[in-house]
Amino acid sequence: MSQEILEKLKKSIQDYKENPEWEEVGKVVESGDGILKISGLSKVGMMELLSVESEKEQVKVLALNLEEDSVGGLVLGESSHIKAGNTVKRTKQLLSLPVGDQLLGRVIDPLGNALDGKGPIFSAKDKPQYNFLENDAPNVLAREGVNYPMHTGIKAIDAMIPVGRGQRELIIGDRGTGKTAVALDVIINQKEEENRPICIYVAVGQKESKVAKIVQTLKEQGALDYTIVVSASASSPAAYWYLAPFAGAAIGEYFRDKGKDALVIYDDLSKHAWAYRQISLLLRRAPGREAYPGDVFYLHSRLLERSAKLSKELGGGSLTALPIIETQLGDVTAYIPTNVISITDGQIYLESDLFYQGTRPAVNVGLSVSRVGGSAQTKAMKKVAGKLRLELAQFRELQTFMQFASDVDEVTKARINKGRIITEILKQPDLQPISFEKQVLVLYAALNGHFNKFQPKEMKQIEAKYLEYFSDLHKDIVDEIKSKRQIDEKLEEKIKEVIEKFLAAN
Amino acid sequence: MKYKVKDYATALAEILSENKFSDKKISQGLIKLLERQNDLKKSKEIIDLAEFLLAKKNNKKSITFETARELSASQRKTLLKSTEKGDIIKEKINPELIAGVKIIVDDEKQLDQTLLKKINKLFN
Numbered sequence: 001m002s003q004e005i006l007e008k009l010k011k012s013i014q015d016y017k018e019n020p021e022w023e024e025v026g027k028v029v030e031s032g033d034g035i036l037k038i039s040g041l042s043k044v045g046m047m048e049l050l051s052v053e054s055e056k057e058q059v060k061v062l063a064l065n066l067e068e069d070s071v072g073g074l075v076l077g078e079s080s081h082i083k084a085g086n087t088v089k090r091t092k093q094l095l096s097l098p099v100g101d102q103l104l105g106r107v108i109d110p111l112g113n114a115l116d117g118k119g120p121i122f123s124a125k126d127k128p129q130y131n132f133l134e135n136d137a138p139n140v141l142a143r144e145g146v147n148y149p150m151h152t153g154i155k156a157i158d159a160m161i162p163v164g165r166g167q168r169e170l171i172i173g174d175r176g177t178g179k180t181a182v183a184l185d186v187i188i189n190q191k192e193e194e195n196r197p198i199c200i201y202v203a204v205g206q207k208e209s210k211v212a213k214i215v216q217t218l219k220e221q222g223a224l225d226y227t228i229v230v231s232a233s234a235s236s237p238a239a240y241w242y243l244a245p246f247a248g249a250a251i252g253e254y255f256r257d258k259g260k261d262a263l264v265i266y267d268d269l270s271k272h273a274w275a276y277r278q279i280s281l282l283l284r285r286a287p288g289r290e291a292y293p294g295d296v297f298y299l300h301s302r303l304l305e306r307s308a309k310l311s312k313e314l315g316g317g318s319l320t321a322l323p324i325i326e327t328q329l330g331d332v333t334a335y336i337p338t339n340v341i342s343i344t345d346g347q348i349y350l351e352s353d354l355f356y357q358g359t360r361p362a363v364n365v366g367l368s369v370s371r372v373g374g375s376a377q378t379k380a381m382k383k384v385a386g387k388l389r390l391e392l393a394q395f396r397e398l399q400t401f402m403q404f405a406s407d408v409d410e411v412t413k414a415r416i417n418k419g420r421i422i423t424e425i426l427k428q429p430d431l432q433p434i435s436f437e438k439q440v441l442v443l444y445a446a447l448n449g450h451f452n453k454f455q456p457k458e459m460k461q462i463e464a465k466y467l468e469y470f471s472d473l474h475k476d477i478v479d480e481i482k483s484k485r486q487i488d489e490k491l492e493e494k495i496k497e498v499i500e501k502f503l504a505a506n
Numbered sequence: 507m508k509y510k511v512k513d514y515a516t517a518l519a520e521i522l523s524e525n526k527f528s529d530k531k532i533s534q535g536l537i538k539l540l541e542r543q544n545d546l547k548k549s550k551e552i553i554d555l556a557e558f559l560l561a562k563k564n565n566k567k568s569i570t571f572e573t574a575r576e577l578s579a580s581q582r583k584t585l586l587k588s589t590e591k592g593d594i595i596k597e598k599i600n601p602e603l604i605a606g607v608k609i610i611v612d613d614e615k616q617l618d619q620t621l622l623k624k625i626n627k628l629f630n
Contacts, residue, residue: 012628025616040614069512087616 024090028052029070031082034237035282036061036073038088044071047134049091054081060111061088062095062239065283072283074239076111097247098128099254104198107215107229110243115231116215131250133243137305144311146345149376150197150263150320153189153433154182156363156426159385159443161348164376165197165261166309166318170340172325172332173350177362179324181430182348183265184214186322188221189433190263197261197320199227202248205241205271208233221431241275249306252319256308259315264307268324269300273336290335300336301343332367346370360427365392379486381436384444388422391447395419414452421451424459437481438467441495444487450499462506469502511548514540515555522560561594562612568594572608574601574620585609 026040036052041063044050050061050073059082065072075082076095097112100122107116110133114121122128146164163169171179187199201218203211211231218224230248232240245266255262266272273296280293288294300323307321323344325337330352332341341347346369355362374382398416402408408416425446428434434442442463445451454462470478477494481487487495514536521532540546558568571577571585576599585607589595600608606620 016624016628018624020617020619023616023618024614025610027613042614089616 026050026071026088028082028084028086028088031075031079031084033282034075034079034239035279036075036079036082036088038071038073039069041071041088041090044090045094047094049093049095051089051091052082053087053089054083055086056081064279065285074242074279074283075237076239076243079237095133095243096130097133097250098122099131099251100126100128102126102128103228103251104226105224105228107211107231108247109236110230110232110240110247112247129254131254133246133250134302135250135253135306137302138308138310138314142310142314143308144316146309146318146372146376148195148261148309148318149373149378149381149436150186150261151189151193151436152182152186153435154185154361154363154428155434155439155443156361156365156428157182157348158377158381158436158439159426160365160389161346161363161368161370162373162377162381163320163322163346163370164309164373165320166307167346167370167372167376168304168307168321168323168344169370169373170323170325170344170347171350172327172337172341172347173362174327174330174352177350177352177355178360178430179326179350180214180267182350182361183267183322183324184217185431185433186263187218187227187265188223188431189435190226191221191223192435195261196226197263197318198252198255199223200230200248200251200262200264201227202230202232202244202264202266204232204244204266204268205234205275206231206267208235217431238275238278241271242279245269245272245303249303249319249321253306256310256317256319257315259310259317261318261320263320263322266303266321266323268326269340270324270326270336273299292335296336297339297343300340304340304343345372358427359423360429363426365389378436378440380440380481380484381443383487384440384447388443388447391419391422395422417456418446418449418452420456421454421459422446424456425451425463427460434467435482437478438470440481440487441470441478442466444495445499450503453503465506466502469505470498474498509543509545511551511555514545514548514552515559518552518556519559519563522556523563557594558612561592564592566590566592566594568596568612570596570598570610570613572598572600572603572610572620574603574605575599 024041024043026038028036029039030037044063044066046063046066048063050063052059052061059078060076061073062076063071064074102121106114106118106121109115146166148165150163150165152158152163171182173179187201190196190199211233215224215229218227228251230244232244248264248266252262252264273292276296276299277292281287281291285293304321304323307319309318310316323340325340327337328334349364349367350362351364354364395416398412402416425442445466451462477498480491518536540549561568569589577597602622604621608620609617
């Protein structure tokens, strides 16, 4: 071994080539809170990577503010070693990170360094592609309409707020309403999906323990093999919080541009905006509403605009984005929530009241919407769940009316019972996503009144038995829905027959 | 009103380039001003920057030779060959460089020919 090291050193010394060249340099004038003020470097570019020669090591810095006689830089590493007077060099490179299939199943920081203790991501033989963290979004000609579903495995979402591949669907709600749980279910549900998308989970400012738990859950559910976790934990500097979503997008773009489908979850963009506000204030940029800088809208719009369904000429890949926003006391009219709502193609609104009433996932159907997902929904689901939203709205109206009425006729009672059954059907525990074909079967029975004879509280068991009945005895029907993705008259007849048999037996 | 180092230095460089007053009068005036503004501790920074600005105005350069040990007369002569009359020449000793020389021009360009850089390049 020692001989090997000696040989390696000897080779390095022998192969050394002197290449004297003038370097562009500047000097650190001020250093504090992860921000540097640098004099000189008059030719530096925006978002260019700089290198500070501190006493102990070379520290990377990102040029963010280009002023008349100074440059404002964001330290990407340990800033405590940097002192005023240290030399800063240009690298003439934009911030990028290595991307490749080797990232699958790994946990990395926003600069591409492994955080999971599994060793280096790329071997010496690998020649990874380097993707810029800041990249242009595909133009109009490069895109096509969203036309393929991204099944979430959550009945309420797939039926009423369908998400398509290439869409940007916001998950919004107060803390503790199940936003991350929905995102995890989406990742887990991709396991059995056709053309399985690569999932990228970006954790911004989350506790290390929470990230560890998420990674463990994904591992246990067999979802880590096709997932990449980008983590900028609570203890990491604001620079990492700011860069993490862009790193996630850069990784997603690698798969998108290869013609594959990718899904990126930004958990969450509220913290991302806080980090950007902190950096901007430290850089002395002018504060605007709620002290956010003027370009906080552009920050999120340029990030989310990178999600796209590419045209067939460009490989037909897609990048779907599920950004998460945390609201305060359900206020969706705050600055960042309204910004992201207006950027995305719809939102899934999770409500605290529903959550505490036991409706989980706590999706508020009235406030949730998907603007483009409808065209990506399968015909089978469209046929079955087309009237679900209306049925639920009518049920809620009746339920409100019931509070004042003492005597209710049988028809109304039956309608309320059906509404309660549907509400129960839409409840779903964590980490148990259901494939779309099974969702279709359950919703078909519930919406066509086949479950009306049961009590709402029985529905959990009945649903499980019903799905088991189909899977064990009539798998051909389940497979047919999965492959054809639509229900024709013949298939509908078959489903009806099986439901009747099931109802007779229960 | 508080002034920045750059403001003082620009004013000083302009007044020096005009050649209207004696150096003694200018330095006395500057000290009085800094005293009044409670900015005397910035005087070195102001003078360095003014010198730099003045050189730039006259198309001259500010050149710093950073070495591990003091330059010998012959070494200094060799290095000065590449400079022009009127350039501001500074010498700085930094033992961490081990050997060789680092030439910094106008605080913006650098030619690093030190052993420290070579070693770093070799092992990184």
